[in-house]
Amino acid sequence: MSEDWADRTYVLEAVKQRGNALKYADEAFKKDREIVLEAVKKNGLIIQYADSSLKRDREIVLEAVKQRGYAIQYADSLLKKDREIVLECVKQDGLALEYVDLSLQKDREIVLAAVKQNGLALRYADSSLKKDREIALESVKQRGYAIQYADSLLKKDREIVLEAVKQDGLALQYAYFQNDREIVLEAVKQNGSAVEYADSSLKKDREFILESVKQHGLTLKYADSLLKKDREVVSEAVKQDILALKYVDSSFKRDREFILEAVKQHSLALEYADSSLQRDIVFTYSLFKLNKENARKFSPSITKTIEESINLQRKLSSNIIEQYSKIFMDEKDLYYAIELTSLFNPTPKVLGYGGEGVAFKVFHKSSKSLRALKLKYDPEESEESTKETINLLNRTDIEGKIKCFDCEIIQNHLYSVMELGEESLSNYISRNNESEIYRNGFIKKEKLIEILEIFIKVLNSVQSIHDHNILHRDLDPQNIVKVQDLYKIIDFETSRVIKTGNSITIARGKFAYMSPEVSHDNYSDDLLKSGDDEKLAHNVGQITISCDIFSLGCILLKLLTNCPLQLCSTFVNDSDVSKYNDKYPYFSGHGKYFYTVVTTTEGEMKLHYAIEKLINETINPDLGVNNILIRSIISMIQRDSSKRLDCYSHKLTIENILKFLKGEIKDITLNIEKQVGELKKISPLRSYSQLAEENNKITDEKTKLSDENSNLLERIKMLEEEIRKLTQTI
Structure with a gap:
């Protein structure tokens, strides 16, 4: 091998293939111009092994820096002053500016070329050029972090800072706009860790922190203590990084549901769980169902009790009665x-x-x-x-x-x-979801018939409760169970029964299915305990069976679509609805509950509009039942409780829809309107933009009438003046 490296032909071919071969060549060949030139064409940095005489060779150095800009550091000092060579080297590697002659670090063209290639090259520019706005702007566009090397005055330049954080969010630490919401949000979008350098006021800003933890869960560390108690913020942080559990409020570490969800993501979550959960039988049993080994490690004694019980049950013969x-x-x-x-x-x-x-x-x-x-x-x-x-x-x-x-x-x-019960209505919806009936376009006609037949049975059960002057007020799919061919209502034991002339059950409703009048704090525990029938009668006066009808509307919508029963907050709060199309996700797990949305006319109108869009995406309009089905749903889910109709009316509507779907009747609308006259009072559905346009027209007409009225009054005054003058003349 040593003889080969002493052979010129061999070495020349070797460096043509791989420049690094020069490193192993005989010293004589490191002075050979042709061999060194071929080597630097392959690897510019190999010039460091060339003879010093060739490091002064302009052509060789130029080829070296074209291949690797950093090669300039091995060039002769005279060539580090060569403007053409230096320009070529910084175009290839901006950081090579560090090794060029100081005189060229003041050269604006060279520095500009360097920062365009690598913004961090600004570090090696002459201080005079660090004040140059164009150079600083180019630097941060290429590498946001370069702002740290800019002149202090330019760190206060809003445009430069904004460009810097867009490129690298962590550049925020060197800027003077750490309390500027727009700049800080841009920084967080690029890198969630930028929250560390935000002003303390923004660390209390929910939107800002939420965006941050979605990028980097561990940035929850820098959030205000109140936001560490915010379930959505904390959930997003943990979802992004399980280690964020280290920074959540202690209440979440005791929260069964929260910790169990985190464990599903990673068993490491148990290391952050509060020790009280190790004594929590319900939590340990749930954990045992998820992962037996995790349960054994987390709570050995309770897990042992659970396993012994299960083993005992397996050993007992089937005829042993509990x-x-x-x-x-x-x-x-x-x-x-x-x-x-x-x-x-x-x-x-x-x-x-x-x-x-x-x-x-x-x-x-x-x-x-x-x-x-x-x-x-x-x-x-x-x-x-x-x-x-x-x-x-x-x-x-x-x-x-x-x-x-x-x-x-x-x-x-x-x-x-x-x-x-055989299963709850919630279980039924889950089975449908697992079968993906809600995800593969329109639900099949047979499935639609099945769902509506089930809902009629639910209506029958609720009607039987209402017939006895009882209001459940906590209806939801979990509280409705299948018993043979019926769907019965459960969970009355969680209710309070009071008497104010008629018997009314007051329960704690669930937000997703709660009616607006139930959500109002019209009564309190103190009021219930006071025994003052007059006050109680006054307060519950607005609470009627219509509360359950609102819940039934939500249940029907859930059965048909399995959508989150929350309307998108962005859509609710946006005055410009023209940008929302049929495919927009109007219903969101982080949106507003229906009972809060319908408290305003605009909110109610938007909810009904969204329901129409969703039903038409879920059920094939060609079936011919969508319009009347939507009318039925929105008549239930509306603010005015007096217009929600009753179970009997909605049962007639659904029964006629079923007859139409089964081909038993031909004119569904006429048939329903004959039986349920109240449905005629439900106005035809229109788009939100149509309603807004009608509202504008009415406003214009009022303005026009007002103007005409003013003109008439003015004309009357003129006539009265003319009559007065004529009277005086006579």
Whole structure:
């Protein structure tokens, strides 16, 4: 090999293939002009191994810097003053400006060429050129971080700073506009970590922080403490980076639902969970269903209890009947029912958790049937209120209410044993979603018929409750369960029953299905406890069965579309609706709930417009039922409770839609209007732009009439003056 590197022909061919070969050549060949020239054409930096005499060779140095600008550092000092060579080197690598002669670091053309290639080359420019606005602007456009080398006056130049942060958000740390909302938002869009350098006032700005954590979850660290309590902000941060859990408010570290969602993303979330969750039976059971190994590590003792219960259930023969007894052990948390072995053996299967309690599937000894056991988390506060709730639950004369077999108080906790539903309406919607019926264009006609038939059964059940002067006020798909061929209403035990002439059930509604009048704080716990029937009657006067009708409209919309029951905030707040087309996502998980939207005429109009668009995207208009179906939905989901109609009216409408879909009737509109005259009062649907245009026309007409009226008054005055003059003449 050593003989080869001493062979000129071999070395020449080697450097033509790979310039680095010069490094291994005999010293004699490092003085060979032809060999060195060929080598630098392949790798300019190889000039460092050339003989010093060739480092003064202008042609060789020029070829070297054309290939690698940085090669200028190995050139002879005289050539570092050569303007042509230097210009070529900075065009290839702007940072090569560091090695050129100081005189050329003052050359405006050379410096401009250098910063266009690499903005950070501004660092090596003469101080006089760091004050040059054009050079500074070109630098930051190429590399935003270059602003740190600009003159202090140019760091106050808004245009330069804006260009810098657009290119590199972290350039914000060197700017003088850390409280400028536009500039800081641009910085955050480019790099979420820029929030660290924002003014403290902006760290309290929700929009700014939300944008930041979407880019870099860990920037939650710099957010104001109040925003670390904001669920949407914190969720976005954790979604982007699980390690952001380190900076969330401590309340989230105790939040079962939040931590479980985070665990689904990464088991590392458990390291940030509050220690109280290790003693939380409900949380551990949910975690166990997600990942048994994680549950074992997180809460060994509770997980062991769960596994022993499951193993026991597997070992028992099928003919062993679970014992049913009212003897509870003396422990505070037995109503969670994981350790209720004195009541049920083996441990009951959890059906679901709610805000008020937990439900289990159990086997009842005497009837030898499966039933649902529900236990409330919180102790009862009012003996009178609890008795009324128990009386309501035990009623057997309401067809649409879930049948209750037993309802009592044990250790001041309410429990109830009811017939077991096959699935909730929420489960049905989830199954449809898994089958992707909402994602593959229009839903099929057969599925539409199935959904409407189910909704009629729901209407029947709610109607039976209303017929007994009972208002549920917490209707949603989770509170409606299938029992054989019926859909029955559950969760009456979470309600308060009061009497003000007629009996009315007041429950805590869920925001997505809540009517506007229910959401108003027209009554309080103090008012309910006061016993003042006159005040109560006044306050609940606006709360009628129409509250449930509003919820039913939301449920029907959910059944048909599975859309988030929140209207996009941007659409609601935007006065210019011309930019919103049919494909716009009007419904958003972060939007405004319907009960808040319909409180204004414009909001209600926009919601109805969005519902129309959504239904027409979900159901094929060619089926011929969309218009009347939309009318029915918007008649339910409207502000004026007196115009929502009742279950019977909507049942007639849906029944006629079904008849039309099945080919049993030909004129759906005529048939419905004969039966439900009130539907005639629902105005035809128009686009928001049409309504806005009509409003403008009415305003113009009013203005014109006002002008005409003024002219007439002026004319009357003139006539009166003429009459007065004529009278005087006579």
